[in-house]
Amino acid sequence: MKVAVIGGGISGLSTAFYLKRGGAEVRVFEREKRVGGKMRTVYEESYTVETGPNGFLDGKPYTLNLVKALNLTEALYPSSDKARKRFIYAKGRLARLPEDPVSFILSSLLSPKGKLRLVGELFVPPKRGEEDETLAQFARRRLGEEALNRLLDPMVAGIFAGDPERMSLKAAFPAIYRLEKEYGGLIKGLIAKMKEAKKRGGKASGPAGPGGKLTSFKRGVSQLIEALEESLKGEIETGVNPQVEKRGKRWVVRTEKGEEEFDALVMATPSYAASEILKEVDRELSDLLSRIEYSPISVVALGFTKEGLGHDLDGFGFLVPKEEGREILGALWDSSVFPNRAPQGKALIRVMIGGARQPGLALKSPKELVRIAVKELIEIMKIRRAPEYIRVFRHERGIPHYTLGHAERVERIFKRGRELGNLYFCNNAYTGVGVNDCTKAAQETAEEILKNG
């Protein structure tokens, strides 16, 4: 069987890898000159800088399975213990995010009233019915306004660069949604899960917490992309602008270099690009795809001399709740998490700007973005040095925003693909935005195609 994959990010490349391993003939069509999409590492002035993700969590098996299948286990680079220390900027200072009930009680992050309200979650009855709910509605109902503003809002900014007032709980945090449905509440569900894990001899992680150890590769995330590229040597076309057409039961992909027929088609581009490509194939599908929104995000990478910096960078970094009224979403202390990302005696910090919270800020000029990032680090972290290395990465449509109704929209998109015949969708626009979500979807998509083929 012959399969075309349009889009060569982690989703497309890993789908192609699993298809090839299952015996299919594959071709990947990528618009840019290089593959990898949002996953890219740049090496400059002895810094190793990620343009997007800096790793994946090893609590789920999907990316690790892929790494094993690629014989890349030796290159894995687990984060240092410092990564466990995460901070929230609240009431004008950095407060450590509590990791257990005792540190939660001692933490200054929530007021005594806010803590009581959060514990009161135990007594909130579960919501009835299947109607979609925003993250903010859910949090106000179960956890209280303070927990929403100081815990959930920054967490959503950190993962989705999203707005809790508009995001769907069911689509963005299905694990939290299921805890309420299955156990009647979050605390009840977490206790039950901890007991189940103890029985199995393991340890349960929170429904939205880190869920494992952040893990990367010695040379950064590009190492995974390079291994996938190598495994698909001769099967990837880069720098092309693919057009698709349905011809009888088959799919035709046309590029500047000619046309080819395929038994199945995988759309692994962002949904807005899939919408454009499928415009002439099916209007309804194209329209559904165009309705998935994106949040812009910019990454400002700054390298500093550690001596005299004015901060020990002992931790993962920090996130900023919206109510603090600052101009950044947070900052990652990359060289504390992965020490080889900066040369000896130097530190690498990446500052995130924009998201659904402040989309206009993400699109400012690189010069302005650097000015904002440095100003905020001076005020929040009290740093006292000017950066010696500066690099800005702008992602105009950076992260899909799973708004209300997202799960139903995705269901209709997948269904329409099946109706049209052998048309599949695999990208972070649909069933999860993390690297693990992409590699999981890739494995499942490839299995489905091979089974149907």
Ligand SMILES: Cc1cc2nc3c(=O)[nH]c(=O)nc-3n(C[C@H](O)[C@H](O)[C@H](O)COP(=O)(O)OP(=O)(O)OC[C@H]3O[C@@H](n4cnc5c(N)ncnc54)[C@H](O)[C@@H]3O)c2cc1C
């Ligand atoms: C700043 C930032 C930080 C992040 N941090 C993390 C993190 O720490 N951990 C984590 O798990 N996740 C993180 N993510 C999310 C993660 O990076 C993405 O979910 C993942 O890389 C998306 O991969 P993808 O293949 O689904 O999509 P993409 O990477 O967007 O790939 C899509 C590909 O399709 C190509 N394409 C587009 N249009 C066309 C066309 N017309 N024809 C052919 N090809 C086309 C694109 O060029 C691209 O190569 C982060 C994202 C961002 C932006």
